[in-house]
């Protein structure tokens with residue numbers, strides 16, 4: 001049996017949850033509306049880098065002479081700081097950001113080629129036109145705040161300028177992947193809040209959004225139930241009241257109570273203090289009254305009261321409507 005008090009409580013908690021997220025959406029939406037797109041891109045001090053060299057293609061060895069011992073899916077010529085390289089892929093990644101498996105060979109000598117930190121730093125400096133000076137490159141592992149989907153390790157070079165620019169470069173090729181600065185990091189924080197992407201998945205299709213969607217549906221559902229109940233209680237038939245003889249503090253009195261209101265709340269409105277710890281929530285088992293009426297015990301009462309208590313006419317006043325009674329005692333045993 002669903003306790004109406006529990007529905008109200010759930011509705012309040014869900015309202016708070018959904019309300020807080022709505023405020024976050026409003027705040028972050030305002031930020032996006034006012035955001036300086038260029039500054040927030042992180043590219044304030046970014047400039048293009050040309051890697052193209054002038055080695056004649058006639059000096060390049062054929063691909064068939066490369067020392068590759070795995071099945072090759074594709075191979076292409078790339079330039080890194082003027083050096084011609086064959087990029088041999090042994091696995092075709094779905095996206096640029098998914099984990100890649102490839103090997104680089106010098107296109108003239110055919111020897112395996114690995115980028116050096118000094119080359120990484122030179123490329124980072126070439127991609128930067130700000131006033132800062134560059135730190136030594138550091139090889140960093142995912143996740144990266146600027147792109148939660150990025151699965152490849154990247155070099156990071158930091159510049160000590162006014163917006164703390166960070167340049168991220170591909171671990172093998174030195175290709176500039178992204179510039180990041182204080183503005184883009186603030187934008188990322190706002191995106192995280194807006195899309196509830198607290199695990200940095202890089203999108204909005206994640207389990208927390210699904211849970212939040214279900215919570216919103218439950219809020220709507222509980223709201224409809226409560227509205228329906230309120231409408232019922234406002235209908236002429238629901239306004240019907242009952243006369244109940246109540247024994248309290250040794251005195252018997254006849255009270256006119258709303259038939260569709262839980263007895264606990266109906267008595268409280270008449271200043272009859274029924275013991276409780278949960279405020280009518282159906283969990284403390286304190287709001288015991290005794291009655292001579294034949295009222296079916298609810299599952300909650302069967303859990304909180306003993307069989308002997310139920311057999312003797314004890315019931316929990318928050319579990320029944322006032323209309324189910326004609327005679328109750330808050331002073332146990334005096335009916």
Ligand code: FES
Nearest residue numbers: 280284285287318
């Ligand atoms: S008020 Fe707590 S169980 Fe009824």
